[in-house]
Amino acid sequence: MGIFGDLFGKKEKPRPDFSNVRSGGSSTAPTPAAVGGPATIAPPVTTGRTYVVVAGDSLSRIAKREYGDAQKWPKIYEANRSIIKDPDLIYPGQELRIPEA
Amino acid sequence: MRMHQYARALVGLVLAAAPFGCSTSKPAVQTGLKVTHIDVGRSVTAEKTIAEKTDSFRPADTFYVSVATDGSGPSATLTARWTYQGGQVVDESRQDIAPTGSAAVTEFHLSKPDGWPTGEYKVEVLLNGASAGTREFKVT
Numbered sequence: 001m002g003i004f005g006d007l008f009g010k011k012e013k014p015r016p017d018f019s020n021v022r023s024g025g026s027s028t029a030p031t032p033a034a035v036g037g038p039a040t041i042a043p044p045v046t047t048g049r050t051y052v053v054v055a056g057d058s059l060s061r062i063a064k065r066e067y068g069d070a071q072k073w074p075k076i077y078e079a080n081r082s083i084i085k086d087p088d089l090i091y092p093g094q095e096l097r098i099p100e101a
Numbered sequence: 102m103r104m105h106q107y108a109r110a111l112v113g114l115v116l117a118a119a120p121f122g123c124s125t126s127k128p129a130v131q132t133g134l135k136v137t138h139i140d141v142g143r144s145v146t147a148e149k150t151i152a153e154k155t156d157s158f159r160p161a162d163t164f165y166v167s168v169a170t171d172g173s174g175p176s177a178t179l180t181a182r183w184t185y186q187g188g189q190v191v192d193e194s195r196q197d198i199a200p201t202g203s204a205a206v207t208e209f210h211l212s213k214p215d216g217w218p219t220g221e222y223k224v225e226v227l228l229n230g231a232s233a234g235t236r237e238f239k240v241t
Contacts, residue, residue, distance in 0.1 A: 016218040018191045029198040029205035032176040
């Protein structure tokens with residue numbers, strides 16, 4: 001791409017750096033935690049350990065293995081919201097943080 | 102004969118229980134919640150609605166997107182995915198909400214201390230991972 005760009009006199013624009021953006025938000029609706037559900041925007045988990053997803057895994061299966069209770073899958077989901085877009089879709093090789101029970 | 106009756110009853114029980122067998126692996130589906138309105142602007146009111154709507158920002162501005170939802174549910178995730186010039190992801194923020202009434206408003210905001218590059222931006226709002234709408238704006 002760069003070679004062809006140079007050949008035709010085009011130069012690729014450098015991509016802007018958005019690493020320092022600050023985001024936030026709020027809602028008039030209560031959070032699930034406030035009404036007894038799973039916690040809202042979870043703070044980064046600094047304790048626990050790492051688990052690498054293998055083929056055939058699901059969050060409930062990992063929760064069963066790690067905590068002995070498949071129902072605790074939201075705990076793992078909340079701790080990994082930055083890398084899990086859909087709790088039904090995890091991929092082999094993904095490194096998940098497993099919070100302490 | 103009696104064995105056949107027992108077998109039929111057992112099959113019926115298994116079939117009736119089948120839909121509940123996988124409930125541990127999936128989150129609750131928010132069938133009663135929908136996004137009704139999305140606005141973009143420079144500031145928000147205390148009610149989280151946009152106070153100053155615009156689709157043209159200055160580099161020093163803070164972007165706000167206000168998302169109105171209708172319905173209730175024990176847990177739903179709203180996501181704001183901000184992109185630049187047709188694809189570069191600027192930021193992705195999420196908020197978990199549990200709306201209990203008929204209407205709720207959620208705002209997301211984004212700022213950049215050293216100023217936004219000029220160009221075209223887009224914010225896509227997702228409800229439980231499904232796109233609920235996009236708004237485009239520019240920085241000049």
